[in-house]
Amino acid sequence: MESPFKAEILKGKVALVTGGGSGIGYEISLELGKHGASVAIMGRRKHVVDSAVHALRSHGIPAIGIEGDVRKEEDAARTVESTFKHFGRLDILVNSAAGNFLAAAEDLSPNGFRTVIDIDSVGTFIMCREALKYLKKGGPGKDPSIGGTIINITAVIHYPATWNQIHASAAKAAVDSITRSLALEWGEDHGILVNGIAPGAIGDTAGVTKLAPQEIVNQLKQKPLYKFGEKWDIAMAALYLASDAGKFVNGTILIVDGGQWLSKPRLMSREEVKKLSRREETRSRVAPAGLPNSKL
Ligand code: COA
Numbered sequence: 001m002e003s004p005f006k007a008e009i010l011k012g013k014v015a016l017v018t019g020g021g022s023g024i025g026y027e028i029s030l031e032l033g034k035h036g037a038s039v040a041i042m043g044r045r046k047h048v049v050d051s052a053v054h055a056l057r058s059h060g061i062p063a064i065g066i067e068g069d070v071r072k073e074e075d076a077a078r079t080v081e082s083t084f085k086h087f088g089r090l091d092i093l094v095n096s097a098a099g100n101f102l103a104a105a106e107d108l109s110p111n112g113f114r115t116v117i118d119i120d121s122v123g124t125f126i127m128c129r130e131a132l133k134y135l136k137k138g139g140p141g142k143d144p145s146i147g148g149t150i151i152n153i154t155a156v157i158h159y160p161a162t163w164n165q166i167h168a169s170a171a172k173a174a175v176d177s178i179t180r181s182l183a184l185e186w187g188e189d190h191g192i193l194v195n196g197i198a199p200g201a202i203g204d205t206a207g208v209t210k211l212a213p214q215e216i217v218n219q220l221k222q223k224p225l226y227k228f229g230e231k232w233d234i235a236m237a238a239l240y241l242a243s244d245a246g247k248f249v250n251g252t253i254l255i256v257d258g259g260q261w262l263s264k265p266r267l268m269s270r271e272e273v274k275k276l277s278r279r280e281e282t283r284s285r286v287a288p289a290g291l292p293n294s295k296l
Contacts, residue, residue, distance in 0.1 A: 200257020
């Protein structure tokens, strides 16, 4: 889909996107780049990072790739420094790297729980911490009065409880908390805006492939009122937050899931609800033996 934003809203800006080699992270990198930003992507798998850089460059986007693991402080420091050395500044950090898999709580080892906390929560904190000196107002290459922007990709799984994802739910709850704490402290002290984006189920991503096996996806697709989002939806939210459009937005978590987190998916149409409700109401008025009849 075509972006509703002007093509140069991020002209001259430099973005670093963790997990930028694939899925939502790649789509965000692509849209930031298409709107004028130079982009550095970080990922653990060299071949994935390399092919993403190749694809970004084919769109005319100045892009570099850095192999690294957000859990390792030395990788985070090297990535942030390489980005600065290559592009001369850093304006936008997107923490999109994450790990998840399905496991019932009683089958999950402490190390499985810890691994996801380490990638999502500790990794997000490590990246923010390493990027601070370049993102803060007056930092190297920065305007003395305007700081940069951090966008943390979170999820909606921890707003209600979600089956088989105790590890990722705990990790993303911590990410949301990190977002708010940094928005408060770094907004005040350094002029940095820190916000989150909480995607719902986004089609064609590792998240959906791993967490909703094909049999479940096929069932959901038959329900006309249940929709998957697109990576593009998340990238547009990132553009809003990264551009001047979001310059007064700080400490918010922008939920991008079509409102599905508010409830379970709507599996019946209004007409079906009317029919079912009337049928059940009629049935309920015929009181079982021994119970008084309704006065209604
Ligand atoms: N069910 C239960 N436990 C699992 C598991 C699964 N499907 N997959 C991994 N684990 C456990 C491992 O058994 C191990 O615990 P143990 O030492 O007690 O046995 C622990 O998690 C760490 O696994 P390991 O494979 O060593 O971790 P890793 O760092 O190589 O990989 C993951 C991290 C597991 C999160 C991996 O899925 C990953 O790299 N994911 C990134 C991409 C992704 O998940 N994207 C979706 C985002 S929504």
